[in-house]
Amino acid sequence: MAFLSIERITKTFGATTTVKGVDLAVERGEFVTLLGPSGCGKTTILRMVAGFETPSSGTIRIDGKDVTDLKPHQRKIGMVFQAYALFPNMTVADNIAFGLKVARKNGAEIASRVKEMLELIKLPQVAERYPYQLSGGQQQRVALARALAIKPQILLLDEPLSALDAKIRVSLRDEIRAVQRQLGITTIFVTHDQEEALSMSDRVCVMSEGRIEQLGTPFEIYNYPKTRFVASFVGTLNILSGRVSDGAEGRIVVDGQEIVTSRGLNGASTGDALAVALRPEALSIGRANGSSNNLEGTIDEVHFLGSVVRIRVRFKESAVSLDTFNRPNAAPPERGQPITVNFGREDILVLEGAPN
Amino acid sequence: MKQSRFFPWIGFIFGAIYFLVPLIATFEFSLRMQRGTYSFKAYQVVLADPGFQASFSYSALIALLTIIVGIALVVPTAYLVQLKLPKLRPVVEFMTLLPLVVPAIVIVFGYLRMYNSSSWLPLTGSARSTDLLLVFAYVTLSLPYMYRSVDTALRTVDIRTLTEAAQSLGSSWPRILIQVILPNIRVGVLSGAFLTFAIVIGEFTIASLLNRPAFGPYMQLIGANRAYEPAALAVIAFAITWACMGLIQLVASFSPGQKR
Known part of the structure; x- marks a missing residue:
């Protein structure tokens, strides 16, 4: 007890x-x-x-x-x-x-x-x-x-x-x-x-x-x-709304682009609305090959925070923030520049409850 | 822009003249008992008078009892109102202000009607029980000052958290009140006590109508029959009040745990 x-x-x-x-x-x-x-x-x-x-x-x-x-x-x-x-x-x-x-x-x-x-x-x-x-x-x-x-x-x-x-x-x-x-x-x-x-x-x-x-x-x-x-509430998190395109294979469409989770979406039917979350530290800039997910968007905001540069990337309806280390010999990216963001399948957190 | 200090100074000087001239005149008059020279003869006569000593001692004792009863009544009440019954605060404040609205003469006539020797509680039946009635009357009379002093002091202390901290350490209510709350509102309690003392020492109406040998009726008696001694008594009464005020300041600056 x-x-x-x-x-x-x-x-x-x-x-x-x-x-x-x-x-x-x-x-x-x-x-x-x-x-x-x-x-x-x-x-x-x-x-x-x-x-x-x-x-x-x-x-x-x-x-x-x-x-x-x-x-x-x-x-x-x-x-x-x-x-x-x-x-x-x-x-x-x-x-x-x-x-x-x-x-x-x-x-x-x-x-x-x-x-x-x-x-x-x-x-x-x-x-x-x-x-x-x-x-x-x-x-x-x-x-x-x-x-x-x-x-x-x-x-x-x-x-x-x-x-x-x-x-x-x-x-x-x-x-x-x-x-x-x-x-x-x-x-x-x-x-x-x-x-x-x-x-x-x-x-x-x-x-x-x-x-x-x-x-x-x-x-x-x-x-x-x-x-x-x-x-x-816990940590900084990017929350994206999407719809299930294939529940068994864990495929979700976010702003017209498909991402795949590492596990299937049990009980979800095609067309169901859901919310997924991505930690900023799980996101990287550039296209990744293999099983990683890639989302294409445009740089919306760039905040120089000293040791870290926070970049906000906008897709059609939604946006994500990600942090990169400041490198003095490389200029930070500029607003309006097209960008690809990649992340692993296992980094996608599918949240309980309907998205807002 | 630099503000002119002319009008504030005029106000201050007017106020000082208003308060000090009668006092200086009284003091000056009290020194004229011996013809052609200033002396403290009137003070010597007053202080040597057994009537003065007896009435002052009596009033001082009554004041002390009033303070004890007042603290025992007001501190737990104000504490509980603040801690547990904040909605009752306006009611309690109104009640404590009543003695300022109801004249002392009305209070004492009410007492005489309620507690006369043929009533169900004949407090005026003997000298000792009348003294008790006098103490209760003075507790009522000093309530606005005692309650306000204690309540103001309680508001400056986070009594809820201190109470809860003491409770979590195993303390009972009486211990919390005596060892935690009371020492932290000591200045307020003592302010109330000294104000009570000053009020009781000079009070005339209730003591006179209850026929008690207090300092107020003694001053009135001397005032009606002598020339210079009443002036000396007035100055002595002022000195007592000022001494009380000075003690409040002194105590406030020597409280343990307070920033100086």
């Missing part, structure tokens, strides 16, 4: 249902990220696990025990908030010690645990400082130490990197992951940033409109998105 088990959970606020019958099982020591846009219900799920919201229906179990109706302070859960939430009137050491004092640990034990936590976050020198004397990144590390000090069953991270600048975000996400691995603590991380989700997680749970769209490893989510939403 999973360590954290969320079963058919629903949450309704007035007339709005934010979470719609979500099932999620998280194994002990696993790092799972809830990824999705604002309002998709990811934070509500996290808050229900923490006990700050009560589910309208469904059950939450931790280590086999039903905690659905337990108060937050009875759940032994560590939480890190976007806004740090350090107690401004307490020093860093007092902040970390707070949960231990609540649990009535003895003084020596508290002092030793505070020291241990400060060393874990590599900030042993800030024990006597107040939160306002720390940078945003330091405050969030202290918040992490405070949450971990009580040895929680589960660590919940509610967009902890969102308030930080880009450079600190990258270093802190590595630190959080390292600490999580070191302690082996089961962790739920909420974010709307797909790069954070892909880089940190064992599994990513992509959510939209209160439902789970897809749950899988970062590799699966990025390379094999099951729905149009996942494909468009």
Whole structure:
């Protein structure tokens, strides 16, 4: 049985249902990220696990025990908030010690645990400082130490990197992951940033409109998105609308040009509309021989981005973007120039659901 | 274009004259008790008067009790309204403003009618229970100031996240209120407390009609029977108020965890 088990959970606020019958099982020591846009219900799920919201229906179990109706302070859960939430009137050491004092640990034990936590976050020198004397990144590390000090069953991270600048975000996400691995603590991380989700997680749970769209490893989510939403939300993606010309052989007509998938289109009939997706990194310029697909179009836009040149190629109705490396000894292509784009059969992602 | 500072200065000077001239005149008059020379004789007489000491001590004690009851009532209320019942905020704000609209004399007549010795709750039946009634009356009277000070302080703190952080660390509601919320709104609570102190020390109507030996009725008594001492008392009362204001500033600048 999973360590954290969320079963058919629903949450309704007035007339709005934010979470719609979500099932999620998280194994002990696993790092799972809830990824999705604002309002998709990811934070509500996290808050229900923490006990700050009560589910309208469904059950939450931790280590086999039903905690659905337990108060937050009875759940032994560590939480890190976007806004740090350090107690401004307490020093860093007092902040970390707070949960231990609540649990009535003895003084020596508290002092030793505070020291241990400060060393874990590599900030042993800030024990006597107040939160306002720390940078945003330091405050969030202290918040992490405070949450971990009580040895929680589960660590919940509610967009902890969102308030930080880009450079600190990258270093802190590595630190959080390292600490999580070191302690082996089961962790739920909420974010709307797909790069954070892909880089940190064992599994990513992509959510939209209160439902789970897809749950899988970062590799699966990025390379094999099951729905149009996942494909468009995770990474940059070119989505093309087409019609099936031969389902058994996986032939699709896009803007009057035929492309072939590596696998047949099971259940698709000739003339069916569908959407296919292509990652920019799967596309190359030039005609390829053999079994690759070729699409002819015209260069619509050229954006020079430094190390990379982003080229937008227009076919009749649709367009794709692809990136090439900047080569100082070769001039970038020009707008209006005819171009052939090639990609492998296996690079075509056929998306579930009808195209828009 | 550089703006002229002429009119702001005129306004400031007019305001300063309006407030300071009567005060300076009162102070100057209070020094004239001995003929032909300025002295602090009036202050010596007032401060040595057992009536002054007794009434001031009584009012200070009542003020202290008022502050304790006021904090115990207002802090949890404002906290819960902000955290759990934000829709009730206009209702609570209206209620806390009522003492500014309803005159003290109306309140005290209402009390005398409700709690007289032949009523179902005869709070005016003994001196101690009347003192209790006086404390409750002052809590009501100071409500607009105490509630606003506490509510403003609560708005400057992210109480929802702090509460949730404390809850996730296993803390119970009383501990959250005492150890997390109260220290972070300390300046607001103390502002409310000092304002309450200043109001209670000078209050006359309710204390007089409830026949309690407070500082307000004492000042009125002295004012009606003496010449120089009332002026000295007025200056002392101002000094107490200013000391309270100074303490608010002092406390605000020495709060742990605040930027200085």
